[in-house]
Amino acid sequence: MTTIQLPELCLVALVGASGSGKTTLARRMFQPGEVLSSDAFRVLVANDENEQSATNDAFDSLYFVARKRLARGLLTVIDATNVQADARRRIVELAREFDVLPVAIALDLPEDTLVERHRSRTDRPFGAHVIAQQAGLLRRSLRKLQAEGFRQVTVLKTGEDVDTVRVERQR
Numbered sequence: 001m002t003t004i005q006l007p008e009l010c011l012v013a014l015v016g017a018s019g020s021g022k023t024t025l026a027r028r029m030f031q032p033g034e035v036l037s038s039d040a041f042r043v044l045v046a047n048d049e050n051e052q053s054a055t056n057d058a059f060d061s062l063y064f065v066a067r068k069r070l071a072r073g074l075l076t077v078i079d080a081t082n083v084q085a086d087a088r089r090r091i092v093e094l095a096r097e098f099d100v101l102p103v104a105i106a107l108d109l110p111e112d113t114l115v116e117r118h119r120s121r122t123d124r125p126f127g128a129h130v131i132a133q134q135a136g137l138l139r140r141s142l143r144k145l146q147a148e149g150f151r152q153v154t155v156l157k158t159g160e161d162v163d164t165v166r167v168e169r170q171r
């Protein structure tokens with residue numbers, strides 16, 4: 001079983017393809033207000049968590065709130081796929097802006113599991129090829145996370161890892 005030790009104040013990036021269990025993990029490990037989810041912000045700005053045209057507005061809003069939280073010294077989690085280097089660069093820059101530790105928790109589940117989950121979901125209207133694309137981006141990202149500036153990197157490789165990982169927070 002994996003235990004992640006988190007400092008009292010940090011900026012946590014969840015990194016993983018759709019269906020890897022980011023939102024489920026975030027719900028189990030963090031308080032509701034600590035988790036800023038791109039899906040939730042798409043709902044706030046456009047009523048629809050799948051509205052891709054709302055992505056820029058959703059992230060602008062998410063970052064606005066993240067800045068308010070970090071200015072208050074509150075641990076913050078960004079629940080988005082974050083499989084693209086640009087998305088992660090923005091997170092590391094934000095952490096630096098507030099002088100907090102950027103932390104990555106990557107969910108690197110087998111692609112078969114992701115595709116199987118995707119097939120049984122009715123809430124994700126895109127094709128399985130999108131999952132394969134995200135899983136490919138993730139695989140190429142894993143080695144780079146440390147060099148990108150994440151000071152602590154955890155990679156969870158199975159559904160069981162994701163379901164059982166624990167977080168200990170320093171106070």
Ligand code: CTP
Pocket residue numbers: 016017018019020021022023024025039080081117121124159162163
């Ligand atoms: N799921 C599962 N077993 C788990 C975790 C999740 O079967 N251990 C299923 C959930 O029931 C859900 C789907 O996988 O239907 C996606 O879980 P979620 O936590 O929402 O994954 P995310 O990575 O947040 O997916 P997305 O990026 O699409 O929001």
